[in-house]
Amino acid sequence: MGNRTIEIVVGLFMIAGLAAVLFLALQVSGLSPQSGGDRYTLYANFNDSGGLSPRGRVSMAGVTVGTIESVTLDKEAFQARVSLSIDADVDNIPADSAAVIRTSGLLGDQYIDISVGGDMESLQPGDTFYSTQSAMNLERLIGNFASGR
Amino acid sequence: MIDRIAALGRRGLDIIASLGRSGRFLAGVLAGIPRPVSGFPLLVQQLYSVGVLSLPIVLVSGLFIGMVLALQGYTILSDFGSEAAIGQMIALTLVRELGPVVTALLFAGRAGSALTAEIGLMKATEQLSSMEMMGVDPLRRVIAPRLWAGFIAMPVLAVIFTVVGIWGGMLVGVEWLGVFDGAYWGNMQSAVDFVDDVLNGVIKSVVFGFVCAWIAVYQGYDCVPTSAGISSATTKTVVYSSLAVLGLDFALTAVMFGDF
Amino acid sequence: MESSAYITLKDVVFSRSGRRIFDGVSLSIPKGRITAIMGPSGTGKTTLLRLIGGQLKPDSGQVNVAGHEVPRLKRKALYTLREKMGMLFQSGALFTDLSVYENVAFPLRVHTRLPEDMIRDIVLMKLEAVGLRGARDLMPAELSGGMTRRVALARSIALDPELVMYDEPFTGQDPIAMGVLVKLIRDLNSSMGLTSVMVSHDVKESLSICHYACIIADGKVIGEGTPEQLREHPSERVQQFLNGEPDGPVPFHYPAGSAASDFGVTGGRA
Numbered sequence: 001m002g003n004r005t006i007e008i009v010v011g012l013f014m015i016a017g018l019a020a021v022l023f024l025a026l027q028v029s030g031l032s033p034q035s036g037g038d039r040y041t042l043y044a045n046f047n048d049s050g051g052l053s054p055r056g057r058v059s060m061a062g063v064t065v066g067t068i069e070s071v072t073l074d075k076e077a078f079q080a081r082v083s084l085s086i087d088a089d090v091d092n093i094p095a096d097s098a099a100v101i102r103t104s105g106l107l108g109d110q111y112i113d114i115s116v117g118g119d120m121e122s123l124q125p126g127d128t129f130y131s132t133q134s135a136m137n138l139e140r141l142i143g144n145f146a147s148g149r
Numbered sequence: 150m151i152d153r154i155a156a157l158g159r160r161g162l163d164i165i166a167s168l169g170r171s172g173r174f175l176a177g178v179l180a181g182i183p184r185p186v187s188g189f190p191l192l193v194q195q196l197y198s199v200g201v202l203s204l205p206i207v208l209v210s211g212l213f214i215g216m217v218l219a220l221q222g223y224t225i226l227s228d229f230g231s232e233a234a235i236g237q238m239i240a241l242t243l244v245r246e247l248g249p250v251v252t253a254l255l256f257a258g259r260a261g262s263a264l265t266a267e268i269g270l271m272k273a274t275e276q277l278s279s280m281e282m283m284g285v286d287p288l289r290r291v292i293a294p295r296l297w298a299g300f301i302a303m304p305v306l307a308v309i310f311t312v313v314g315i316w317g318g319m320l321v322g323v324e325w326l327g328v329f330d331g332a333y334w335g336n337m338q339s340a341v342d343f344v345d346d347v348l349n350g351v352i353k354s355v356v357f358g359f360v361c362a363w364i365a366v367y368q369g370y371d372c373v374p375t376s377a378g379i380s381s382a383t384t385k386t387v388v389y390s391s392l393a394v395l396g397l398d399f400a401l402t403a404v405m406f407g408d409f
Numbered sequence: 410m411e412s413s414a415y416i417t418l419k420d421v422v423f424s425r426s427g428r429r430i431f432d433g434v435s436l437s438i439p440k441g442r443i444t445a446i447m448g449p450s451g452t453g454k455t456t457l458l459r460l461i462g463g464q465l466k467p468d469s470g471q472v473n474v475a476g477h478e479v480p481r482l483k484r485k486a487l488y489t490l491r492e493k494m495g496m497l498f499q500s501g502a503l504f505t506d507l508s509v510y511e512n513v514a515f516p517l518r519v520h521t522r523l524p525e526d527m528i529r530d531i532v533l534m535k536l537e538a539v540g541l542r543g544a545r546d547l548m549p550a551e552l553s554g555g556m557t558r559r560v561a562l563a564r565s566i567a568l569d570p571e572l573v574m575y576d577e578p579f580t581g582q583d584p585i586a587m588g589v590l591v592k593l594i595r596d597l598n599s600s601m602g603l604t605s606v607m608v609s610h611d612v613k614e615s616l617s618i619c620h621y622a623c624i625i626a627d628g629k630v631i632g633e634g635t636p637e638q639l640r641e642h643p644s645e646r647v648q649q650f651l652n653g654e655p656d657g658p659v660p661f662h663y664p665a666g667s668a669a670s671d672f673g674v675t676g677g678r679a
Contacts, residue, residue: 017305
């Protein structure tokens, strides 16, 4: 094999590697070019934050509009304070919307879904959701069901 | 009885001495980084024999492993009605674990043993000595290009393995078993994070590549220069590389994906 | 008329794996002449070449080559010194993945920046000197043993060194190949003004071409001088070696217990 041929083949090899990385980036991990857009923060307090963790999904009408930034304990109110990072162009969430914790699938991850309200005013950066619905607790559900409630 | 303990102790000291030699060896190799211009053709040649020639086994293995993952995964997930999650299962398994690890094991077996045998043979036929006597540093001319080639080729091979595996999984999952194409890719995209999963997998394969190449090259350089010595060195390369890869994988996984 | 010494060893002590290979060896190798270093197998003659070349360091003593104290040289200086040395290994040690031409060109490509056509001229000249100009495109695997050594010889003189070392050049060669090598060693030495050091246990061939010889046994020099001086040497050990006598100071029988007890003969005449 001539030197030239070997160089070309090795070059192709490296290109194949790069292409594979690109494929992994775009097709496999869904890295989208504008994920570095502007965001603003909203807060929500829950009695039970369930399995929420940073990087979890925040969706509205089934569309992903942001991610969960942090989940901390509010020691005075004994609630979970979750901060959400919402895309800047989703700036018209009605002020009376609710943040609901949902589970995707039966055993899946938990995420926050914003249940849209009807207020004319929108939530501003730094606002807290007025109403929230905590994580569905499987044991409580079964208990309720078993005791006939 | 005392003799046996003494023999054990001697063995332990031998191993430590060998580790020390390999450390000094590594320092010597890294110090003799191939000169960027004149050393480049050597590097390219080695990338060819270490990387490109390992492609067939990587491609075939990747394909089959992806397909098996899909088959097994489908069987297990269908019990929960979660067949749609198969995409993310295959992708995460490959990207985080099987891609880097299996590729490293294949690499150690194919490329690593070839490197050891080649260098061992050069040592046994006094080619390395004659190079030294000609005023050429064999560490720089023979060893360093091979080390760097392994270091560079491994991540490339691992990434290709992962992609082929995911594609193979798609072949079985979507085409054969009927999982919805959109679900396969969609679930995968939401579950796999580029930085946390893909990049970590690449870092793993870089580390594995370095370790496997180092072991392969060192065993060849340090072997007893007879045919028995070379074959023993080749075996050692495969065994030590495999153990090192599996051990490092545990450590890296704990650090990267654990909750520390 | 004594030529000045190109290489001097003084009180060199070297051990390996607990065995004392050299126990205070002193010798000097004259410049411009062919010197043979002889001795029984396993006395460390190859080790001596490696000490001269700086591949090994002596435990104590001095190794002086062309005015440089070899064990003390730093790596760079050592590698520069090695450019003036050529070494012919016992097996030839050609690079198996390069052709004959490329093998001989190797030292030129590495150490010089000569243009390609000059390299070509030099390589072909060296190959011509060993009689293998026509074999330049063959691969080492296609060469016979004798041809391999000749190519290796061409490679070792590619940079026009001052010193050439031969490690057992005559071992395992057929008479014709032997004759060729003898001729080459002698002609090269005189035409290029080299200092040649030959390590061998082939007494007849070595003495026929060398100007000076040293016999090493048991880690010491047991005799040295010109071939004529050695033939008259009083030491029995030297004579046994030179004449190839099976029994003498080096005994025929490996140390063993009494023959009577091994063969179960008791009370017989021993």
